[in-house]
Amino acid sequence: MIEASDVFEYFMCPYKVYNKHNRDKSLMLPFSDFSKKLMEAGREHEKEVISKLKVSRPFYKWGDFSKGFLETVKLMQIGADYIYQGVLKDRNYLGIPDLLIKEKGKSRFGDYHYVAADIKSSAKSKEEQIMQVKFYNMLLEKAQGFDAGKGILILKENSETVDLTQIEDKFNSALTKIDLMCKGLEYGMHIDGVCKDCPWREVCIPLAKKKKDVSLIYGLSRPMHYKLIENEILTLNNLIKANTSKVAKLTEATEETVEKWKNYARVIISGKAKISKINLPKTKNHICFDIETTEDGKLYLIGIWHKKKFRYFLSGDNEKKIINDFIEYLLGLKDYILYHYGPYEKSMFRQLFDKYKIDDSIRNDINSKMVDLYQIVKKNAVLPLTSYGLKEIAKYFKFKWRSTDASGGNSMLWFDEWNKNKDKKVLKKILNYNEDDVKATYIILKKMSKGKV
Numbered sequence: 001m002i003e004a005s006d007v008f009e010y011f012m013c014p015y016k017v018y019n020k021h022n023r024d025k026s027l028m029l030p031f032s033d034f035s036k037k038l039m040e041a042g043r044e045h046e047k048e049v050i051s052k053l054k055v056s057r058p059f060y061k062w063g064d065f066s067k068g069f070l071e072t073v074k075l076m077q078i079g080a081d082y083i084y085q086g087v088l089k090d091r092n093y094l095g096i097p098d099l100l101i102k103e104k105g106k107s108r109f110g111d112y113h114y115v116a117a118d119i120k121s122s123a124k125s126k127e128e129q130i131m132q133v134k135f136y137n138m139l140l141e142k143a144q145g146f147d148a149g150k151g152i153l154i155l156k157e158n159s160e161t162v163d164l165t166q167i168e169d170k171f172n173s174a175l176t177k178i179d180l181m182c183k184g185l186e187y188g189m190h191i192d193g194v195c196k197d198c199p200w201r202e203v204c205i206p207l208a209k210k211k212k213d214v215s216l217i218y219g220l221s222r223p224m225h226y227k228l229i230e231n232e233i234l235t236l237n238n239l240i241k242a243n244t245s246k247v248a249k250l251t252e253a254t255e256e257t258v259e260k261w262k263n264y265a266r267v268i269i270s271g272k273a274k275i276s277k278i279n280l281p282k283t284k285n286h287i288c289f290d291i292e293t294t295e296d297g298k299l300y301l302i303g304i305w306h307k308k309k310f311r312y313f314l315s316g317d318n319e320k321k322i323i324n325d326f327i328e329y330l331l332g333l334k335d336y337i338l339y340h341y342g343p344y345e346k347s348m349f350r351q352l353f354d355k356y357k358i359d360d361s362i363r364n365d366i367n368s369k370m371v372d373l374y375q376i377v378k379k380n381a382v383l384p385l386t387s388y389g390l391k392e393i394a395k396y397f398k399f400k401w402r403s404t405d406a407s408g409g410n411s412m413l414w415f416d417e418w419n420k421n422k423d424k425k426v427l428k429k430i431l432n433y434n435e436d437d438v439k440a441t442y443i444i445l446k447k448m449s450k451g452k453v
Contacts, residue, residue, distance in 0.1 A: 002178055004095040007135045010174050011128035014181070014188025019200045021182045028199040034409025035197065038121075045121040046098060049154055055084035055099070065089055068096075073143060076100070076109055083114070088139035097136040101152065108145035116140050117152035125153045125160050134164045134171050190215045190222045193387040205386070212236045216386055217264040219378075227251045236265040268384045273396075276380040277451025281371070285336035288373075288441035291345055292434055295412050299352060302326050303434035305442045310435040316419050323352050327362060338370045341390045341441050346370055373445055380448060394440035397447055401436045403429060 009016040019027075031039070058071035068087030075083050083100040099117040107113035116136035120129055133151030141147040153160045181187055191208045192215070195201050208216055212235045215225045231250045233239050239247070240262055248255045267274055280286065285306065292301040299319040303312045313322045313329075330336060340346065346367070353363040377388060385392050391401070403410075411433050418426040447453065 002093050002182060004132050004135045006178050008128045008132040010178055011131050017178055018181045018186055027203050029202055033413055042121040046119045049119050050084060053082045055082040056080035057084045058086055065094055088143060090139050090142045093139055095136045095139045113144055113146045114140060115148045115152055117154055119154045121156050123156050129153055130162050131171055134167060137164050190225050191386045214239050216268050217261050218388055224251055236269055239265050263382055267382045271384050273453050274382040275451050278376060278380055278448050280449050281337050283335050283337045285333050287336055288339045288438045290434055290437040291348055292411055300415055301434055303438050305438035320356050339373050339441060339445055342374045376448060390440055394443055397443050399440050399443045402432050406433050
């Protein structure tokens with residue numbers, strides 16, 4: 001049975017669909033606490049939306065989807081305005097949209113028809129969500145004898161009506177692939193940074209390493225990977241042996257990019273990193289820092305590693321105080337360089353400086369002294385890793401976080417818990433996590449400045 005979730009997953013990672021239909025589910029890892037919270041937030045958003053509508057719902061025993069479909073059709077025949085979790089079924093296709101919404105227009109039921117809608121807690125619509133609604137629309141057309149040509153996504157802040165007429169070819173191609181994968185076609189394995197949160201990661205990553213799959217190359221996009229596959233470049237060795245000019249032409253990449261891929265491939269096979277030594281800017285104060293924010297993007301902690309000592313600026317609900325205290329600390333130093341890992345810190349500071357109207361001379365001075373260590377690593381290091389995230393690289397350099405469940409997502413959960421009950425043990429866990437992050441940043445900085453592992 002091909003379900004709407006298969007279409008959704010296909011446009012995130014096709015190999016998830018293959019795994020679901022061809023592997024033992026016991027191989028899946030449990031979802032993280034943060035992933036569970038996101039799911040719960042999605043369910044709460046759905047409840048809130050539904051509570052404002054007068055909905056009808058088909059009654060049937062779960063699993064008896066043929067009965068569920070008949071009950072849904074009955075509701076459509078009597079013209080129910082909103083059908084909640086109606087069952088749509090055709091051959092081996094099954095879809096249960098969050099809502100079927102009645103609109104004026106002809107169908108086999110009379111002078112009205114239905115439009116499929118899904119409720120999502122994201123801020124903007126995504127391709128996988130639109131394709132899922134397209135799947136519902138396909139089944140809905142069969143049921144009502146009319147193609148609405150559109151779907152609705154009820155998002156966190158607003159609703160979007162999406163045009164489904166322009167994605168027909170892409171959708172049909174995906175559906176054909178999904179059907180073949182359900183029958184055993186192995187297709188679509190691609191390793192990248194998002195794999196670290198996937199329940200199937202303990203299947204895919206070891207398998208890719210065993211095969212020396214070409215997608216192990218850091219920075220190789222899925223579209224580029226598929227172009228390589230189409231030209232029978234499946235493994236790291238295939239790529240190394242291939243003619244650079246020919247690969248560049250086939251993939252529409254530059255020869256410089258192809259040579260970079262080959263360099264990564266050699267490092268992955270050998271397991272030996274290549275690091276070009278960097279010269280650090282001259283300053284008395286090399287400061288590594290990291291910020292922690294809530295789920296809705298509110299700053300609650302800035303931690304720094306300065307002269308081998310951890311300092312922090314914390315407030316449960318007063319981000320203005322945090323940013324002002326941090327600025328005061330920096331102004332007291334005058335001469336300093338701020339190292340962070342990734343673009344988030346600079347982006348957040350820009351927002352906070354705007355929000356609290358920080359003087360231009362101060363903000364410009366701080367911005368000029370911020371250095372993104374991630375960009376330095378990307379430019380000067382070739383590592384046998386599939387992700388260049390802070391944790392992956394620091395762990396490669398033998399650094400260990402004290403919490404086994406350390407992650408940005410979990411730190412948000414810990415903050416929520418501490419904010420409710422002020423448990424000192426939870427606060428200690430938050431601070432330890434932040435301290436480990438800034439220490440890890442420092443370790444990477446030190447390795448890059450020495451030019452060796």
